[in-house]
Amino acid sequence: MTQYFATVAKGLEFIAAQELERLGAHDVRPDFAGVHFTGSRKLLYRVNLWGRTLFRVLVPIAEFPCANAQQLYQEVQNIDWTEYLSPLNTFAVNCTGKNEALNHSHFTALQVKNAIIDQQRLEFGERSNIDIDHPDLWINLHIHENQAILSLDSSGTSLHRRGYRPAVGLAPLKESLAAALLDMAEWNPNLPFLDPLCGSGTLPIEASLKALNIAPGLFRESFGFMKWKDFDAKLWDSLKQEALEAQLTTLSAPILGSDQDGDIVNQAYENAQRCGVSEQIQLQQLELSQIEPPTSHGIIICNPPYGERLGNIEELAPLYKQLGDIFKQRFKGWTAYILTGNKTLGKQVGLRTSRRIAVNNGALPCTLLKYELY
Ligand SMILES: C[S@@+](CC[C@H](N)C(=O)[O-])C[C@H]1O[C@@H](n2cnc3c(N)ncnc32)[C@H](O)[C@@H]1O
Numbered sequence: 001m002t003q004y005f006a007t008v009a010k011g012l013e014f015i016a017a018q019e020l021e022r023l024g025a026h027d028v029r030p031d032f033a034g035v036h037f038t039g040s041r042k043l044l045y046r047v048n049l050w051g052r053t054l055f056r057v058l059v060p061i062a063e064f065p066c067a068n069a070q071q072l073y074q075e076v077q078n079i080d081w082t083e084y085l086s087p088l089n090t091f092a093v094n095c096t097g098k099n100e101a102l103n104h105s106h107f108t109a110l111q112v113k114n115a116i117i118d119q120q121r122l123e124f125g126e127r128s129n130i131d132i133d134h135p136d137l138w139i140n141l142h143i144h145e146n147q148a149i150l151s152l153d154s155s156g157t158s159l160h161r162r163g164y165r166p167a168v169g170l171a172p173l174k175e176s177l178a179a180a181l182l183d184m185a186e187w188n189p190n191l192p193f194l195d196p197l198c199g200s201g202t203l204p205i206e207a208s209l210k211a212l213n214i215a216p217g218l219f220r221e222s223f224g225f226m227k228w229k230d231f232d233a234k235l236w237d238s239l240k241q242e243a244l245e246a247q248l249t250t251l252s253a254p255i256l257g258s259d260q261d262g263d264i265v266n267q268a269y270e271n272a273q274r275c276g277v278s279e280q281i282q283l284q285q286l287e288l289s290q291i292e293p294p295t296s297h298g299i300i301i302c303n304p305p306y307g308e309r310l311g312n313i314e315e316l317a318p319l320y321k322q323l324g325d326i327f328k329q330r331f332k333g334w335t336a337y338i339l340t341g342n343k344t345l346g347k348q349v350g351l352r353t354s355r356r357i358a359v360n361n362g363a364l365p366c367t368l369l370k371y372e373l374y
Contacts, residue, residue, distance in 0.1 A: 001026065001038040005151065006047065007055045008034055008176070011360045015180045016053045023047055041232060044225065045239050048155055049217035052179035052206070055158045058140050058151035066148035068101040069111045072141075076115035076150065084152065084229065087124050090131035091116070094153070097143040112141055112150070136227040156224035163219035164275040165200065172199055173303060173339075175216070177361060178206040184357055184368055185299055185337050190252050192298030196291045198257030201268025201283060203301055207255050208277040215243040219275055251280050254294055258286035288322055296333050303339040303361075313344060320348035327351060331373045341366040 004025075008016040013030035020028050023046055025037035039047075047057055061084075064075040085091060093109040102108045116139075117127040138153035160176035173181075181203065187193060189211035195203040209216055217223070218240065225231060259265050262285040272278035304320060307313045320340075327336050328351060340346045341364045355370035 001040065002044070003060055004037050004039065004044060004047075004154075005031075005058045005060060005149075006035045006037065006051065007058065008053060009055070009174070009180075009360055009362075011358055012053055012177070012180045015183045018183070019051065019053050020047065023050055041230070042235060042239070044154055045232075045236050048159065048223050048225070049215045049239055049243060051159050052210070052216055053176050053183065054155075055160060055176065056140075056153050056155040057159075058153055060149050060151045062150045064148055064150075065146055066102070066143055067099070067146040069107070072102065072108070072111045072148065073115045075148070076112050077119055079150070081116050081119055082123070085116070085120075085128055085137050087120050087126040087128050089136035089227070090129045090134075091137040091139055092130060092132045092135040093139045093141060095141045095143070099143055099145055102143055108141065108143065112139065138224045152224070152228070154223065154225040154228075156222060157220075159217070161220070162216045162275070163221065164205070165202070165271045166274075171305065173202045173361065175202055175206060177359070178202040179210070179216075181301055181337070181339065181359070181368060182207055182210065184359070185301055185335070185370075187299045187301070192253045192295045193255045194291075194294065194298060194300045195257045195302050196259075196286070196288055196300065197302040197304050198259050198268055198283065199264055201257050201271050201281075203303075204255050204257035204281050204283065205268070205272050205275065205277060208251065208272070208281045209275060211251050211253075211255065212248045212277060212280065213246050214275065214277070215240075215246075218243060249280075253298070254282065255280070256282045256284075256294060258284050258291065260285065260287045288319070288326065291326060291330070293331050293334060298334050300327070300331065300334055300336040301339070302337075304345075306340045306342040306345055306366075313342065316342075316345055317348045320345045321350060324349035324351045327371060327373050334373050336371045336373060338369045338371075339366055340369065343367070 010033050017028050017030045017035045027038045029036040066072045093112045095105040095108040120127045140151045140153045142149045160174045162175050193207045265285045268283050351371045353369045354372045357368040359366050
């Protein structure tokens with residue numbers, strides 16, 4: 001059993017922990033902005049392939065005291081890097097956290113880099129090159145107070161970058177947050193789903209991927225672990241094959257998305273096409289006032305603009321009021337959720353919330369407001 005740490009957005013630790021348990025992880029323990037778990041190499045690959053709410057899966061290789069640059073350099077040199085890297089391989093170092101002496105991530109990363117290449121020079125007379133975009137080895141250093149954890153990053157680029165969304169609307173949700181909102185709303189594939197402000201389609205697309213049991217990692221070309229010395233290509237291919245065979249082709253309940261902006265709906269459609277769900281989800285250009293419930297019950301999740309990135313508060317207040325009025329008048333039997341980063345706007349909805357869940361949307365603290373409509 002190996003120790004792993006999945007990094008996640010702040011506030012999603014418990015949702016991510018539940019997801020990891022469903023994927024077969026052991027000793028699952030949520031922590032700040034991440035979840036510890038243990039498991040086999042097969043589990044590591046499976047979590048990268050299937051994880052919907054995670055950013056990265058790190059494999060810690062060393063933990064040491066790290067009060068200053070000298071100590072960091074020395075501790076990194078104590079690791080035998082030939083196990084992970086030859087001078088022919090490139091690498092990149094990403095640092096998170098800080099302490100008093102190590103408070104600039106570039107400077108901190110430089111100490112790690114120097115310690116590794118100095119060891120290589122001594123041993124082989126040559127050194128690895130740095131490649132920050134497509135390195136062979138992604139190294140992560142996390143500093144907390146005077147302690148550091150050095151890990152290999154098995155994911156490489158963040159897992160929220162599924163690869164199906166080069167086309168994005170004006171203020172898209174991260175795919176991992178959209179997947180987590182579906183879990184928070186306790187949506188399941190047997191419930192109809194609607195996002196009447198769908199933008200680039202992230203919520204309906206993530207719902208469809210879940211409903212059709214499509215592994216989000218199937219759209220990515222590479223993961224950090226693929227360049228590791230111990231990469232088991234046969235195991236990885238068998239997991240991908242299993243995932244392809246487990247896909248479904250029909251939805252059990254309708255999934256709909258609409259937006260007033262025709263160009264953005266076209267983008268959403270292209271994104272849906274790229275992950276093979278455009279035939280199953282219904283996307284259309286529709287002004288909010290034209291929305292009608294497609295069924296007698298279901299789940300609405302939407303994130304209206306909240307003044308931070310799009311529009312301003314006075315202009316947006318009528319939209320929030322309109323959402324509340326339409327929910328109340330037309331959507332009896334449904335449960336609706338609004339993600340907003342602005343309390344004043346949230347109040348304009350004018351309906352009583354049955355739950356408020358704190359969620360971060362990137363750096364913005366937001367609230368997921370729940371409304372039972374009857
Ligand atoms: C913050 S964006 C949603 C982003 C989306 N969740 C995504 O991941 O791409 C809000 C969307 O609401 C749409 N919108 C604003 N007012 C609307 C209205 N009255 N009727 C329909 N759509 C509207 C905008 O066009 C915009 O795409």
